[in-house]
Amino acid sequence: MAIFISLEGPDGSGKTTALALLIEKMEAAGLDFIKTREPGGSPISEKVRDIVLGIGNEEMDPRTETLLIAGARRQHVVEKIRPALEAGQHVLCDRFVDSSLAYQGAGRGIGIKEVLDINLFAIEDTFPDKTYYLDVPAEIGLARIAANKGREVNRLDKEDVSFHDKVQQGYEEIIAMFPDRFVRVDGTRSPEEITDTILMDILDTIADTE
Numbered sequence: 001m002a003i004f005i006s007l008e009g010p011d012g013s014g015k016t017t018a019l020a021l022l023i024e025k026m027e028a029a030g031l032d033f034i035k036t037r038e039p040g041g042s043p044i045s046e047k048v049r050d051i052v053l054g055i056g057n058e059e060m061d062p063r064t065e066t067l068l069i070a071g072a073r074r075q076h077v078v079e080k081i082r083p084a085l086e087a088g089q090h091v092l093c094d095r096f097v098d099s100s101l102a103y104q105g106a107g108r109g110i111g112i113k114e115v116l117d118i119n120l121f122a123i124e125d126t127f128p129d130k131t132y133y134l135d136v137p138a139e140i141g142l143a144r145i146a147a148n149k150g151r152e153v154n155r156l157d158k159e160d161v162s163f164h165d166k167v168q169q170g171y172e173e174i175i176a177m178f179p180d181r182f183v184r185v186d187g188t189r190s191p192e193e194i195t196d197t198i199l200m201d202i203l204d205t206i207a208d209t210e
């Protein structure tokens with residue numbers, strides 16, 4: 001059976017680096033999968049992404065941000081994620097619902113439970129089968145962001161250190177809420193080791209469904 005996989009982590013956790021390598025390894029393993037991302041992933045949802053992450057929209061209210069991302073997620077689930085799974089393709093998603101719980105729920109202070117309720121309306125029962133969380137100590141994540149200043153900056157990247165701390169603490173709460181789905185991966189190891197660990201777990205998870 002096709003499985004739904006998401007990758008999560010605070011900014012600076014090495015998610016972008018790991019994802020690129022993981023895709024190569026999944027292709028080499030012969031897996032039939034699509035790669036997608038949030039916010040975005042479908043044409044309508046990508047338009048919402050531009051609004052949500054666009055520099056210049058700083059006056060956006062946190063609840064507006066939450067609702068827009070949840071709306072984009074709904075469209076992504078219906079238009080892309082569910083059809084792929086139904087067609088037998090695995091789905092690898094760069095961030096999904098847990099990012100809303102961590103960034104809007106904890107980071108913006110709306111509350112994890114409140115943001116989960118809104119997202120249940122959007123995704124219904126379409127939760128990932130496995131969520132890989134790249135775990136790095138806060139100081140390492142922040143040091144990596146500081147050392148990597150040349151990259152594209154979005155509206156959320158401009159938040160301060162206390163926002164990033166809240167996001168990280170939020171993830172800890174979310175992992176405790178969904179212990180069966182989350183796999184904590186040590187993000188201080190090399191990208192090679194990180195992606196080997198994730199690929200092994202993906203192959204085991206697929207084998208378990210067969």
Ligand code: ADP
Nearest residue numbers: 011012013014015016017144148187189190191
């Ligand atoms: P994210 O997408 O989570 O913000 P990136 O993949 O862009 O993170 O990585 C942020 C910085 O950390 C980059 O400079 C990258 O080269 C470096 N980095 C990524 N993964 C690792 C790793 N496993 N070990 C050490 N440095 C890493």
Ligand code: TYD
Nearest residue numbers: 011016038039069095096099100103156157
């Ligand atoms: P992106 O450039 O994809 O960053 P990253 O490489 O860290 O994934 O930007 C996504 C940003 O959007 C990131 O700062 C997290 C944020 N975000 C939310 O706040 N809520 C969400 O539900 C999602 C999916 C992302």
